Amino acid sequence: MGPALRVRPLRARERAAALRYLEGKARLNLVLIDLVLRIGGPARRGEPRPEVLAAWRGDQLAGLVGLQPSVVLDAAAGSDVLEAFFPYLEGVHSGLVKSTEEVVAPLWQWLAAHGRRALLDRIEVACVLEPGWERLTPPPAGVKVRAAGPGDLDFLVRAARASLLEEGRPDPFEGDRLRFRRWVRGRVGRALVADLAGSPGFVAYADVQCPRGWLLQGVYTLPGLRRRGLARAGVSELCRRAFAAGAEHVQLAVVEGNHAALQLYEGLGFRHMARLRTLLFV
Secondary structure, eight states: OOOOEEEEEOOGGGHHHHHHHHGGGTTTTHHHHHHHHHTTSOOOTTSOOOEEEEEEETTEEEEEEEEESSOEEOTTSOHHHHHHHGGGGGGOSSEEEEEEHHHHHHHHHHHHHTTOOEEEEEEEEEEEEOTTTOOOOOOOTTEEEEEOOGGGHHHHHHHHHHHHHHTTOOOGGGSOHHHHHHHHHHTGGGEEEEEETTEEEEEEEEEEEETTEEEEEEEEEOGGGTTSSHHHHHHHHHHHHHHHTTOSOEEEEEETTOHHHHHHHHHHTOEEEEEEEEEEEO
């Protein structure tokens, strides 16, 4: 039997070792890569500082997990390593987990045994686009794609709330409305919007922007403006910006069964990468 596992917070001076370890499954661990890169740096506006735990077996890194700003599980870690992290989740009041089905299943079994409830439990299809695969399109007539600004905050809040409600998630306005608004304000710098006739109708966020890849999230079009080319134009522009910045790929996830969204992304050149399980627990 080898050395026992030791779990402790990842230190800034250990970032290089953590990034080398994460290269094993870099695409599935893109959010963890982003968190590791931010260790020791300033917190993003409206978000807590990144908190990453590392499991060590002797002087060898055996696995990582992010606790803040959301729960992020290491897709490369063995089952014994993941189980070593589970007790640290007892202190997490609520969490949103997105990883492979194989990783999330034992976590949920442990959480359920400790009295936690799932507010959301679904399968998503992760899709990836590499340079050379893209079939991106320009905006149609009357559509303008641009970076979001402070003046878009009301629209971004409305769109974020509507998106969560469409997904069957709890209404953020029933909690702390001002805190939700602050959270959205903190993401403005990562948002891109598409205007139709001068009014915003589409938004998407590049929540991870690093050379290894960009992760798009919060892709949403107002119901009355769908099938007008806004989403195709907005996602196309984000992909252009990612590749211009040197990103190796762009990735996003689609709820299984959302055939319209899958058809849209496949039309832009995205290919299926993995099946993910998303779990929102309290």
